[in-house]
Amino acid sequence: xxxxxxxxxxxxxxxxxxxxxxxxxxxxxxxxxxxxxxxxxxxxxxxxxxxxxxxxxxxxxxxxxxxxxxxxxxxxxxxxxxxxxxxxxxxxxxxxxxxxxxxxxxxxxxxxxxxxxxxxxxxxxxxxxxxxxxxxxxxxxxxxxxxxxxxxxxxxxxxxxxxxxxxxxxxxxxxxxxxxxxxxxxxxxx
Amino acid sequence: xxxxxxxxxxxxxxxxxxxxxxxxxxxxxxxxxxxxxxxxxxxxxxxxxxxxxxxxxxxxxxxxxxxxxxxxxxxxxxxxxxxxxxxxxxxxxxxxxxxxxxxxxxxxxxxxxxxxxxxxxxxxxxxxxxxxxxxxxxxxxxxxxxxxxxxxxxxxxxxxxxxxxxxxxxxxxxx
Numbered sequence: 001x002x003x004x005x006x007x008x009x010x011x012x013x014x015x016x017x018x019x020x021x022x023x024x025x026x027x028x029x030x031x032x033x034x035x036x037x038x039x040x041x042x043x044x045x046x047x048x049x050x051x052x053x054x055x056x057x058x059x060x061x062x063x064x065x066x067x068x069x070x071x072x073x074x075x076x077x078x079x080x081x082x083x084x085x086x087x088x089x090x091x092x093x094x095x096x097x098x099x100x101x102x103x104x105x106x107x108x109x110x111x112x113x114x115x116x117x118x119x120x121x122x123x124x125x126x127x128x129x130x131x132x133x134x135x136x137x138x139x140x141x142x143x144x145x146x147x148x149x150x151x152x153x154x155x156x157x158x159x160x161x162x163x164x165x166x167x168x169x170x171x172x173x174x175x176x177x178x179x180x181x182x183x184x185x186x187x188x189x190x
Numbered sequence: 191x192x193x194x195x196x197x198x199x200x201x202x203x204x205x206x207x208x209x210x211x212x213x214x215x216x217x218x219x220x221x222x223x224x225x226x227x228x229x230x231x232x233x234x235x236x237x238x239x240x241x242x243x244x245x246x247x248x249x250x251x252x253x254x255x256x257x258x259x260x261x262x263x264x265x266x267x268x269x270x271x272x273x274x275x276x277x278x279x280x281x282x283x284x285x286x287x288x289x290x291x292x293x294x295x296x297x298x299x300x301x302x303x304x305x306x307x308x309x310x311x312x313x314x315x316x317x318x319x320x321x322x323x324x325x326x327x328x329x330x331x332x333x334x335x336x337x338x339x340x341x342x343x344x345x346x347x348x349x350x351x352x353x354x355x356x357x358x359x360x361x362x363x364x365x
Binding site: 027028029030031032033034036058059061062063064065066067068069070071072073076077080081085088092095096098099100102103104106107108110111118121122123124125126127128129130131132133134135136137138139140141142145150151152154155156157158159162163166168169170172173176177180181183184185186 | 203204205206207208209210211212213214215217218221232235236237238239240241242243244245246247248249250251253254257258265269273275276277279280281283284285287288292294295296297298299300301302303304305306308309310311312313314315316317318319321322323324327328329331332333334335336339340345346347348349350351352353354355356357358360361362
């Protein structure tokens with residue numbers, strides 16, 4: 001099927017909008033338990049070869065720098081790269097549609113059963129586990145940072161301003177971002 | 191109508207402040223919706239955990255917050271205002287980027303934002319932890335989950351559901 005499979009041609013294969021939508025819809029529907037970026041990489045770089053590994057890393061880096069969810073930002077950038085504005089809209093919709101319906105379904109059940117004693121017992125265990133999961137994710141994302149004194153100090157300062165001093169997020173960012181940018185400014189000698 | 195506008199403005203702001211991913215705005219979101227919309231911290235952790243169970247980005251749980259506050263219309267307003275502003279920003283910045291190419295500042299910005307977003311995530315753990323870890327049993331469940339997620343390859347969805355079942359049984363039989 002794929003005649004030029006091993007060539008490192010520039011990735012300018014243009015998928016149809018429908019195909020693009022279906023592929024992102026599948027990711028949105030099967031990515032239980034997180035790891036969406038990994039699913040996106042498998043689709044874009046390995047299975048369909050719509051992007052080269054380098055292009056993927058470049059878009060991921062931009063997506064991580066911009067505010068918003070990394071997986072959604074990546075979908076926006078890749079959709080635009082492949083099919084322009086329509087592509088960006090279609091990939092984003094595909095990615096968030098299944099989870100939106102799922103979450104709304106639970107939300108409906110939740111809103112109608114707030115006083116159910118058994119439901120509340122189960123939710124107590126689920127919420128505790130969700131906290132543990134968030135702790136684990138935070139630890140893993142920060143793994144490379146805990147050992148560097150510069151980033152560790154920034155992490156601690158941000159935490160203290162947010163959780164202990166209880167400043168607003170906007171204020172925390174206005175204080176921390178310039179400090180961090182100064183510490184990580186581009187150096188002349190590479 | 192006022193409620194919907196207030197909802198839209200709040201979540202649009204959160205969208206643009208979500209540095210390093212949605213989790214960074216958790217503590218701010220928790221404070222904001224309890225002060226302005228009367229969703230208490232326990233409800234917030236419940237809703238947050240729905241997001242962890244669902245496929246797709248786990249911050250889709252903001253839809254449930256919108257639904258709780260203003261029904262289906264509220265869910266729609268929150269969906270648009272939380273996802274559209276950051277996506278539009280990313281779209282345009284992405285186009286500028288491919289025009290101007292890689293600059294040393296992009297790497298600097300990402301390096302600088304990384305520890306800030308981890309600090310904010312730590313605040314998120316603290317915020318949801320204060321509302322969910324309320325007894326020795328819930329503390330044990332949170333720690334066991336942390337351990338299992340870090341040390342095994344079990345899908346977190348199963349761990350969370352298991353914790354719900356085990357937790358309910360323990361709390362029920364121990365009192």
